Structure formats: C-alpha cells, structure tokens
Amino acid sequence: MTAAISVSGLVKTFGPTRALDGLDLAVREGEVHGFLGPNGSGKSTTIRVLLGLLRADAGSASLLGGDPWRDTAELHRRLAYVPGDVSLWPNLTGGEVIDLLGRLRGGLNEKRRAELLERFELDPRKKGRTYSKGNRQKVALVAALASDVELLILDEPTSGLDPLMEAVFQEAVNELRGERTVLLSSHILAEVEALCDRVSIIRNGRTVETGTLADLRHLTRTSVSAELVGAPSGLAGLPGVHDLAVEGNRVRFEVDTDHLDTALRALVGSGVRALTSQPPTLEELFLRHYEDELPAGATEGAMSS
Amino acid sequence: MTGLGSLVRLALRRDRLLLAVWVVGLVGITLSTASTVGELYGSPESRQQLGATAGSNPAFLAMLGPLHDASTTGGVLAWRWGVFGALLVGLMCMFLVTRHTRAEEETGRLELIGSAVVARHAPLAAAVVVALSASTVIGLLVALGLTGLGESASGSFALGLAFASVGWVFTGVGAVGAQLSESARTANSISGAVLGVAYLLRAVGDAAGDEGPTWLTWLSPLGWLEQTRAFAGDRFWVLLLPVALFAVLVVAASVLVAKRDLGGGLVPTRLGPARAPRSLGSAFGLAWRLQRGMLIGWTLSLFVLGAVYGSVARGVEQMLEANPALQKIIAQMGGAGAIVDVYLASIVGIIALFSAIYVVQSTLRLRTEETEFRAEPVLATPVSRFAWVGSHVLFATVGTAVVLAAAGLGAGLVHGVRVGDVGGQVARLVGAALTHVPAVWVVAGLALALFALVPKLASASWAVIVVFLVLGQLGPLLQLDQWAMDLSPFTHIPKVPGADVTAAPLLWLTLVAAALTALGFAAFRRRDVG
Numbered sequence: 129m130t131a132a133i134s135v136s137g138l139v140k141t142f143g144p145t146r147a148l149d150g151l152d153l154a155v156r157e158g159e160v161h162g163f164l165g166p167n168g169s170g171k172s173t174t175i176r177v178l179l180g181l182l183r184a185d186a187g188s189a190s191l192l193g194g195d196p197w198r199d200t201a202e203l204h205r206r207l208a209y210v211p212g213d214v215s216l217w218p219n220l221t222g223g224e225v226i227d228l229l230g231r232l233r234g235g236l237n238e239k240r241r242a243e244l245l246e247r248f249e250l251d252p253r254k255k256g257r258t259y260s261k262g263n264r265q266k267v268a269l270v271a272a273l274a275s276d277v278e279l280l281i282l283d284e285p286t287s288g289l290d291p292l293m294e295a296v297f298q299e300a301v302n303e304l305r306g307e308r309t310v311l312l313s314s315h316i317l318a319e320v321e322a323l324c325d326r327v328s329i330i331r332n333g334r335t336v337e338t339g340t341l342a343d344l345r346h347l348t349r350t351s352v353s354a355e356l357v358g359a360p361s362g363l364a365g366l367p368g369v370h371d372l373a374v375e376g377n378r379v380r381f382e383v384d385t386d387h388l389d390t391a392l393r394a395l396v397g398s399g400v401r402a403l404t405s406q407p408p409t410l411e412e413l414f415l416r417h418y419e420d421e422l423p424a425g426a427t428e429g430a431m432s433s
Numbered sequence: 434m435t436g437l438g439s440l441v442r443l444a445l446r447r448d449r450l451l452l453a454v455w456v457v458g459l460v461g462i463t464l465s466t467a468s469t470v471g472e473l474y475g476s477p478e479s480r481q482q483l484g485a486t487a488g489s490n491p492a493f494l495a496m497l498g499p500l501h502d503a504s505t506t507g508g509v510l511a512w513r514w515g516v517f518g519a520l521l522v523g524l525m526c527m528f529l530v531t532r533h534t535r536a537e538e539e540t541g542r543l544e545l546i547g548s549a550v551v552a553r554h555a556p557l558a559a560a561v562v563v564a565l566s567a568s569t570v571i572g573l574l575v576a577l578g579l580t581g582l583g584e585s586a587s588g589s590f591a592l593g594l595a596f597a598s599v600g601w602v603f604t605g606v607g608a609v610g611a612q613l614s615e616s617a618r619t620a621n622s623i624s625g626a627v628l629g630v631a632y633l634l635r636a637v638g639d640a641a642g643d644e645g646p647t648w649l650t651w652l653s654p655l656g657w658l659e660q661t662r663a664f665a666g667d668r669f670w671v672l673l674l675p676v677a678l679f680a681v682l683v684v685a686a687s688v689l690v691a692k693r694d695l696g697g698g699l700v701p702t703r704l705g706p707a708r709a710p711r712s713l714g715s716a717f718g719l720a721w722r723l724q725r726g727m728l729i730g731w732t733l734s735l736f737v738l739g740a741v742y743g744s745v746a747r748g749v750e751q752m753l754e755a756n757p758a759l760q761k762i763i764a765q766m767g768g769a770g771a772i773v774d775v776y777l778a779s780i781v782g783i784i785a786l787f788s789a790i791y792v793v794q795s796t797l798r799l800r801t802e803e804t805e806f807r808a809e810p811v812l813a814t815p816v817s818r819f820a821w822v823g824s825h826v827l828f829a830t831v832g833t834a835v836v837l838a839a840a841g842l843g844a845g846l847v848h849g850v851r852v853g854d855v856g857g858q859v860a861r862l863v864g865a866a867l868t869h870v871p872a873v874w875v876v877a878g879l880a881l882a883l884f885a886l887v888p889k890l891a892s893a894s895w896a897v898i899v900v901f902l903v904l905g906q907l908g909p910l911l912q913l914d915q916w917a918m919d920l921s922p923f924t925h926i927p928k929v930p931g932a933d934v935t936a937a938p939l940l941w942l943t944l945v946a947a948a949l950t951a952l953g954f955a956a957f958r959r960r961d962v963g
C-alpha cells in the first residue's frame with residue numbers, strides 16, 4: 129500500500145507556543161485513519177500544514193505524493209476538507225454553500241448530495257447565520273462527503289452533532305470505506321474506535337502511539353459497575369482487573385479492555401441485575417500511560433517547556 | 434443591572450488603545466485647528482472679512498454649514514470644523530456600540546458572556562455607557578481646552594457639548610441599528626446611512642437660501658450642532674433635542690433587545706434558495722456575492738452626495754463673482770481657476786475621500802473572511818491564494834471607478850440641468866471624479882499590503898484615511914509643510930475641473946498603487962492563513 133499522507137518531524141511554532149514538536153504521521157491509501165489527541169495537542173495545526181494554509185518550520189510533509197505547500201491547487205482538486213470550526217457566510221444558504229464548495233472542487237455527486245441532505249435532516253434553504261454549530265458542520269460534511277475526491281480530511285467533524293447524527297455520520301463514512309482515504313481528527317476515543325482502521329495518538333505536538341486499534345487495545349481500560357444477585361466472587365484474582373470495590377451486592381472495578389471478556393463472565397456467574405460500563409476517556413488513557421513522559425502540570429496545550 | 438460593571442471594565446480594557454486614539458486624535462485636531470485659526474485670523478478685521486464672504490456662500494454652506502459669528506476664533510472654528518468633527522464623533526460612537534453588541538453576538542462571544550450571570554440588557558447598556566462616556570469626555574476636553582486657549586467658556590462648552598451630543602445621538606442610532614440586523618456589517622451600514630442622511634439634510638437646508646426648505650436643517654443631529662450656535666449666542670436649549678432623541682433611541686433599543694433572540698435580528702430571516710445560482714461557482718462568483726451589496730450601496734450614496742453638492746454650484750457662481758476675499762479662501766481649500774470650478778474641484782476631492790472609505794471596506798473584506806474562518810475552506814479547494822485575493826481586489830479596483838463615476842454623474846446631471854449643459858457637465862465632472870482614481874488605488878494598495886504583511890494591523894488602513902482626510906481638509910488651513918501634504922496621494926491629483934491634467938502624477942500614483950498591490954499579492958502567498 130502506498131502512503132496518502134506521510135509526515136515526519138513536523139515542527140510549527142506560533143511565537144512562544146510550540147504547536148507541533150516533531151510530529152510523525154503516516155496514512156495509508158484507502159484507510160480510515162484516526163488522528164487522536166486532546167484539545168490543543170496540534171491536530172488542527174497539522175491539518176492546516178497538510179492543506180498548505182500554514183508553512184511548517186521544520187520537518188517534511190507529503191500529501192497524495194505532492195508537496196502541500198507548493199502543489200496546493202493541484203492537490204486540492206483531489207481532497208475535501210471539513211474544518212473544525214465551520215463558519216458560513218451569513219447571507220448564503222446552506223444549499224448554496226454546498227454547491228459553491230462542490231463546484232470549487234470541480235463538481236458534486238448530485239445523488240449523494242440529495243441523499244446526504246435527507247439523512248442529515250438538513251434544510252438547505254436556511255441562511256448561514258441561522259444554522260446552529262451542528263448544522264453548520266452538517267453543511268460542510270455534505271459538501272465534503274458528496275465530492276468525488278480521493279481524500280477526506282475531517283477535523284473533529286462530530287463535535288457539534290447529537291448522537292443520532294453522529295450515527296448517520298459514521299454510517300456515511302463506513303459506506304465510503306475503501307473508496308476514499310479518510311483522515312479523521314478527534315479527541316473522543318470511542319468515536320475513533322468505531323470508525324478507524326488505524327490510529328495515531330498525539331500529545332503536545334508529538335506522536336505518542338500509532339497502530340491498529342487491536343494494537344492499542346492494551347492501552348484502554350473500561351470501568352464497570354454492576355449490581356448482582358449474589359455476592360461477587362472470583363473477580364479479585366483475575367488478570368487485568370484493577371481498583372476493585374465491593375459493597376454488599378454492588379461491585380465497581382476497572383478492567384483492561386483485552387481482559388473484558390473474562391471479567392464479565394465472572395460477573396454473570398453471580399447473576400447480573402444491572403450493569404453500566406464506561407469506555408475510558410482519552411484523558412484517562414493519557415494519565416495512565418504517558419504521565420511520566422509529560423512535563424509536570426501539562427494536561428492541556430502544547431506549551432514549549 | 435447584573436454584570437454591567439464588569440462588562441464596562443472589559444470593554445474599556447479591550448479598547449483602551451482604540452479609545453485613546455479617538456479621544457486624543459479628535460481633541461488634538463480640534464485644539465490645534467483652533468490655535469491655527471487664531472494665528473491666521475488674528476485680527477478682528479480679517480475675521481470680519483471672512484464672515485462677510487463665507488457666511489453667505491452656498492458652497493461653504495453646503496459643505497460646512499453657516500458661519501454665524503466670525504468675531505471670535507471660536508466662532509470660526511465652530512464653522513470650519515464643527516460639522517466634520519461631529520461627524521467623526523458620531524462615527525466613533527456608532528462603531529463602538531456595534532463592536533460591543535452585534536459584533537460580539539455574531540462571533541458568539543456574547544453567548545459565552547450571556548451564559549454567565551449577566552442581565553439581559555447588560556451588554557447593550559455596557560456598550561452605551563462606553564460610547565456615551567467617550568463622546569462626553571471628548572466634549573469636555575474640547576470645552577476645557579478651548580477655554581484654556583482663551584475662548585469664552587460659554588462658547589467653548591456650547592461647542593464641546595454639541596460635539597458630545599452628536600455622539601450621544603449616534604450611540605442611540607448604533608444601539609437600534611445593532612438590534613435590527615444580524616450582522617455587524619449591516620448594523621454599521623444602517624447607522625452609517627443615518628449619519629449620511631443627517632449630513633445631507635443639513636447640507637440642503639443650509640444652502641437652501643431664504644425661500645428654500647431651511648427647516649431641513651432642524652431634522653438633522655448635525656444641524657442641531659449648527660443651531661446650538663456656539664460662540665454666536667450659545668443656545669444651550671437646542672441640546673435638549675439630541676438628549677431627547679438619545680433617550681428615545683436607547684429605550685427603543687432596549688425594547689427591541691427584550692423582543693428578540695440572542696443572535697437573531699428583528700426581522701426573522703426568510704428561507705433562501707436550496708441551490709446556488711450558476712454564477713456562484715468560482716472565487717469571482719463568491720466575491721461578487723460578498724461585495725455587490727457594498728458596491729451598490731456606495732454607488733447610490735455617492736451619486737446622491739454628488740447630486741446634492743452639484744445642486745449648489747450654480748449659486749456659487751452668481752454670488753461670488755465680485756468677491757476677491759472669498760476667492761482666496763476657496764483657493765486655500767485646495768483649488769485654482771474659475772470660481773465654480775474651484776468649488777467643484779473641492780467637492781470632487783471630498784467625494785474621492787469618501788470613495789477611499791469604500792475601497793478600504795472592500796479590501797478589508799479579505800481580512801474579515803480570514804478572521805471569521807471563511808477563507809480557510811475556500812483556500813482548501815483548488816482556488817489559489819492569488820485567485821482568492823484577486824477576486825476581491827478586482828472589486829476594490831473597478832469599484833473605485835464605478836463609485837467615483839456615479840458621484841461625477843450625480844453632480845454633472847444636477848449642475849448641468851441648472852446651467853443648461855447636461856452633456857458637457859456630465860463629461861467634465863465624471864472625468865474630474867475619475868482623475869482621482871489613482872489616488873484611491875494607492876489607498877487600496879496600502880490596505881492590501883497591510884493585510885498581507887501585518888494582518889493584525891490591517892485595520893490601520895482606517896487610520897490612513899483619517900490622516901489623508903486631515904491633511905487634505907485641514908492641511909492648508911494649518912499651513913502644514915509641503916512634504917507633509919505630499920504624503921497624501923490626494924495632494925498630487927490635479928484640482929479638476931479647472932486645472933490642467935498632467936499625466937505624470939497620475940501615472941506615478943498608478944505605479945505606486947500597482948507596486949503596493951503586487952507587494953500584497955506576493956506577501957500573501959508566503960504567509961500563514963488564519
């Protein structure tokens with residue numbers, strides 16, 4: 129497989145802020161690649177460099193075999209972009225913006241346009257200023273997903289969508305799987321898990337982990353709390369179970385995701401009345417695995433140290 | 434009102450530089466004009482002569498208003514700088530109010546504040562308090578400064594308070610305008626149009642002559658400034674009118690705030706087309722959609738302004754043929770040649786400055802698109818940076834010629850009808866207006882270069898216009914050195930109609946404009962976007 133995006137040692141500073149600090153990223157052709165990192169970790173900055181909007185201070189980046197800074201117009205014919213902060217022209221309707229962006233890219237797939245509008249339940253006759261954040265995002269998503277391009281670059285595309293629309297979005301991306309390369313930035317682990325073939329995790333402008341979801345499974349941990357019919361038994365000794373707390377018939381613990389199965393079997397043995405489980409948040413993941421690699425106190429933002 | 438205090442403090446901190454520039458600038462210009470007038474017209478005789486000539490000249494009446502009493506320096510100052518100074522105070526207040534109400538709402542920042550503990554009316558009240566204080570401070574400093582220069586205290590306060598009162602009215606106008614529209618740009622256009630109408634109403638009323646509709650002056654807040662008659666009777670009671678209008682406008686604005694949703698306008702936005710028209714499919718098509726409203730608005734406004742100014746020209750001829758003293762004064766305003774041509778040349782000069790406002794607005798549209806994150810999605814398509822900038826610059830460049838030609842057409846039509854030579858006057862005045870195109874292009878080039886090289890300071894282009902305005906309008910009066918006058922591109926334009934047109938300065942200015950524009954294009958290709 130060839131690389132759709134390959135970035136190495138990328139550095140970008142804004143005054144004293146070191147937004148990118150030697151970032152690496154490799155996206156293979158045809159895959160859905162998750163670009164995961166907490167707020168301020170440099171996702172949008174990386175994407176802007178890839179789009180030729182920002183000029184990197186050091187490092188190299190190549191996009192669809194070209195140089196993002198020099199071959200802009202040529203490369204932009206082959207990609208569609210959804211910004212993290214979609215802002216529309218107040219006087220243009222959503223439908224007009226979709227057509228405009230589509231035409232600027234060289235044309236839209238009319239059938240997909242109509243279909244996506246319906247699925248996203250978006251009224252294209254409303255003026256830009258009257259759309260909510262989520263609806264502005266839908267406008268940009270319809271324009272991008274209905275374009276016949278090789279590469280989709282989506283910067284936190286679901287941050288304004290409700291869960292129902294998020295499901296529509298995931299469905300739409302799944303339909304395109306294999307036909308398009310997708311770079312999907314997000315700070316939500318669960319979203320990336322649901323969609324992506326491979327993931328790169330960044331922190332403070334640096335890549336800390338990259339691989340398939342299975343590769344990263346060891347990193348994640350699920351918190352489980354359950355109310356059982358009888359007293360819990362057999363959990364204490366299990367591998368991968370942490371922070372076990374038992375209170376009568378109630379039990380709370382955390383379990384490494386690759387040991388989830390055994391832990392649940394142990395619960396079922398005692399009879400389950402109620403069960404809630406929570407996927408780990410990205411922040412928890414970072415706290416657990418990368419704490420010592422980070423400068424003290426830096427929980428957000430990529431400040432230079 | 435919960436949150437009012439902290440919002441006012443926030444606004445003052447954000448705007449401390451801007452406010453300082455406005456206050457120091459306006460007070461400084463007013464006081465330095467006063468002291469220069471004092472030197473130039475030091476003797477009572479010279480002032481009497483000025484009063485005898487300028488007081489009855491319709492051209493001056495239309496541009497500056499009546500000279501009620503030339504026996505004191507203050508009286509001359511009130512005439513020469515009163516309307517223009519007040520116009521600037523009004524602009525300041527209206528910009529301030531929009532900036533802290535509708536503009537904040539549009540960017541969503543107000544939503545953030547609104548979700549904190551803040552009363553519903555607090556943001557509007559804070560904006561009004563800031564604008565009101567700024568204009569009042571300017572008025573008081575002018576009053577104290579003039580008193581300090583030895584003018585009568587009563588007259589100084591009459592003029593200072595009259596300045597402030599125009600600020601109060603346009604604080605109110607800005608407050609209402611900000612409620613009507615969903616965009617700050619439109620809000621400013623609404624308030625700006627009210628300011629323009631206020632100027633024109635008093636221009637027509639003042640120049641109407643005894644049988645004409647002189648009462649029009651009383652419909653204009655700028656007319657009230659004249660009617661206060663600072664240093665000529667000091668009719669403080671006239672200031673009750675702006676105070677009353679301010680109160681009405683602020684009450685109206687607060688009623689409107691209560692009636693509408695945050696972020697919404699008063700008139701609910703109607704649905705539009707679901708599909709884009711064929712024309713909206715390129716960078717140029719987009720620029721046309723974004724720029725056309727501005728271009729049409731300015732074309733119509735300058736046509737009307739040209740017509741109003743043009744309607745006065747014939748009267749100038751009739752009244753002044755035998756008045757050498759006045760000829761000298763008009764010459765000082767920047768002209769040479771036959772007396773009507775001097776008048777026409779000076780109005781064309783003023784119109785050219787107005788068109789510079791258009792061209793900066795049009796060019797800075799690029800910056801707005803960038804800061805509002807609307808440039809990014811366009812530049813992520815195959816549209817090149819060159820094409821994106823070029824599509825807007827094209828409007829600024831061609832638009833300059835369009836708005837200037839419209840003003841020349843308005844003046845030429847009206848003046849032509851009155852002197853019975855429509856074809857000839859239209860050609861002459863359109864030609865004269867278009868002669869200023871290269872100077873306006875230099876302003877456009879400066880704005881573009883600032884946008885490309887130091888984007889954060891792009892709005893300094895406005896300061897450039899104010900500097901050129903002061904150089905052009907007050908430079909001869911302040912007897913500035915020639916090199917200072919030469920800084921303004923408008924100084925180099927021949928005083929047409931009347932003067933001979935030589936190609937050299939026009940070519941030079943065009944070259945300078947082209948160089949600045951090229952610099953802008955080149956610098957923008959190299960810099961970060963966003």
Ligand SMILES: Nc1ncnc2c1ncn2[C@@H]1O[C@H](COP(=O)(O)OP(=O)(O)O)[C@@H](O)[C@H]1O
Pocket residue numbers: 142145146147165166167168169170171172173174429430431963
């Ligand atoms: N134009 C800019 N000027 C200054 N700092 C910036 C700019 N853009 C981004 N940053 C800073 O760079 C860092 C990375 O930001 P960003 O790439 O937007 O992060 P993310 O998209 O992952 O949330 C942040 O600390 C942010 O404040």
Ligand SMILES: [Mg+2]
Pocket residue numbers: 168171172173212283284
């Ligand atoms: Mg981001």
